[in-house]
Amino acid sequence: MECRDLREMADSFLAEELLTETNHEILRHLETCRACRADVAARRAVREGIRRAVQNASSLDPRPEFIAQLRTYLANEARHLPVRRGIRFRGWWALAATVLLAVALGLAYQGRDWIAERGALARAAVGDHLNCALHFRLAERPIELEEAAHRYGAAYRVLENLPPNDVMTAVGLAHVLERHACVYEGRRFAHIVFEYRGQRVSLLVAEIDGGVQLALPGEALPHVTSAGRIADISVVSFRASRHMVFFAGDVPQADLRALADAVAEPLYRGLVGA
Amino acid sequence: MVQQPAPPADDHVWAAFETEALPHADRLFRLALWFEGSRQEAEDLVQETMMQALQSFHRFRTGTNCRAWLVTILQHVRSNRRRARQRSPLVEDPDNRMANTIPFVAPVPDTLTDEDILGALGRLPVLFQEVIMLSDVEELTYKEIADALAIPLGTVMSRLHRGRALLRSELGASKAGIGNRRL
Numbered sequence: 001m002e003c004r005d006l007r008e009m010a011d012s013f014l015a016e017e018l019l020t021e022t023n024h025e026i027l028r029h030l031e032t033c034r035a036c037r038a039d040v041a042a043r044r045a046v047r048e049g050i051r052r053a054v055q056n057a058s059s060l061d062p063r064p065e066f067i068a069q070l071r072t073y074l075a076n077e078a079r080h081l082p083v084r085r086g087i088r089f090r091g092w093w094a095l096a097a098t099v100l101l102a103v104a105l106g107l108a109y110q111g112r113d114w115i116a117e118r119g120a121l122a123r124a125a126v127g128d129h130l131n132c133a134l135h136f137r138l139a140e141r142p143i144e145l146e147e148a149a150h151r152y153g154a155a156y157r158v159l160e161n162l163p164p165n166d167v168m169t170a171v172g173l174a175h176v177l178e179r180h181a182c183v184y185e186g187r188r189f190a191h192i193v194f195e196y197r198g199q200r201v202s203l204l205v206a207e208i209d210g211g212v213q214l215a216l217p218g219e220a221l222p223h224v225t226s227a228g229r230i231a232d233i234s235v236v237s238f239r240a241s242r243h244m245v246f247f248a249g250d251v252p253q254a255d256l257r258a259l260a261d262a263v264a265e266p267l268y269r270g271l272v273g274a
Numbered sequence: 275m276v277q278q279p280a281p282p283a284d285d286h287v288w289a290a291f292e293t294e295a296l297p298h299a300d301r302l303f304r305l306a307l308w309f310e311g312s313r314q315e316a317e318d319l320v321q322e323t324m325m326q327a328l329q330s331f332h333r334f335r336t337g338t339n340c341r342a343w344l345v346t347i348l349q350h351v352r353s354n355r356r357r358a359r360q361r362s363p364l365v366e367d368p369d370n371r372m373a374n375t376i377p378f379v380a381p382v383p384d385t386l387t388d389e390d391i392l393g394a395l396g397r398l399p400v401l402f403q404e405v406i407m408l409s410d411v412e413e414l415t416y417k418e419i420a421d422a423l424a425i426p427l428g429t430v431m432s433r434l435h436r437g438r439a440l441l442r443s444e445l446g447a448s449k450a451g452i453g454n455r456r457l
Contacts, residue, residue: 017416046442057388060308062303071292078291138424193354199329200329
């Protein structure tokens with residue numbers, strides 16, 4: 001190993017991020033190279049100095065009462081958390097039944113494999129809600145809606161301003177926290193995250209694979225055509241031409257429907273016109 | 275009649291959260307204050323982070339690094355707040371911008387005070403402060419940093435490399451009486 005190689009890897013060595021074999025090579029080199037020993041020692045001193053300086057900085061101490069207040073606040077909030085018993089799919093049959101009913105009534109049915117596709121989309125939408133809005137574990141970084149509109153189509157641009165940042169529903173205010181486009185399990189969504197009923201709630205719009213432009217008669221407005229629960233998350237959806245619109249969140253079904261009702265009409269018109 | 279508080283929906287969740295997550299609130303606050311520079315902002319940020327962590331705690335995998343999980347949520351909340359305050363325009367990638375501007379790295383002085391180090395760290399571009407803080411102070415792995423900041427692993431490594439080079443340069447400059455104090 002050359003000195004230059006070691007200097008390149010010195011920080012990773014100190015962070016214990018290297019393979020065992022590489023560590024051994026470095027240790028062998030350090031045994032014989034005084035300059036590199038000094039370099040590694042200086043790097044270690046800076047790392048330790050940063051940790052010590054930040055941890056000792058009294059200017060960064062929280063107010064003594066803040067942690068106590070935070071604990072009290074969280075303990076109180078914990079009393080209102082829903083009881084969870086692990087991941088369940090108990091609502092899936094209700095969702096599937098509603099979808100079937102909607103189809104039977106002739107609501108927005110067109111194209112083959114429609115039921116399976118909508119079911120898969122619904123599951124992906126809930127997965128995106130859980131992994132993007134709540135758990136922050138997406139493989140691919142979200143991008144701005146403007147960029148998504150440029151790359152993937154005008155529908156994303158519609159979501160830049162619709163719904164507005166504050167939506168008053170029949171049961172309370174929904175406030176937009178975030179708008180972006182993200183990908184979950186190969187499905188691309190326009191994703192709007194609301195703070196609503198004390199929870200994070202997602203509005204997700206996805207293009208239906210091979211979807212055809214639906215021409216609904218006259219001034220027809222969207223109906224919420226399916227509602228149910230997937231993985232303990234309430235889901236409400238409707239179709240807007242070539243797009244499916246999903247609302248997903250850990251709130252009562254009725255509250256989610258109220259949000260969907262409040263934003264459906266302008267959103268539907270925007271997406272159909274996109 | 276005194277109204278009794280509602281019983282906890284699940285005592286085990288709160289007990290586990292109190293044991294696993296709450297002890298990190300202090301360090302989370304220090305990190306938040308470093309980045310935000312305002313106590314009020316930092317307190318709001320930590321409260322929202324901990325609230326979201328509590329709501330999502332059933333998804334936390336016991337045995338994994340809880341502090342890294344909390345830092346990931348904190349960074350996400352920060353990112354959302356930035357976006358909410360102003361539509362974040364697409365900016366030139368500072369990684370590229372900084373690539374050719376790292377000056378000659380002077381030897382790090384032997385005697386450094388905490389003030390020297392904090393001042394030098396505070397003068398770095400925020401992107402470099404983030405990775406250095408998460409690596410050296412929070413002791414997150416590169417993978418955990420990549421998850422927390424939603425950036426590729428290679429970007430974490432290159433930012434650390436450049437950031438540390440800049441930091442050493444700043445530390446040399448601080449002893450020479452150059453630079454501005456942050457704290």
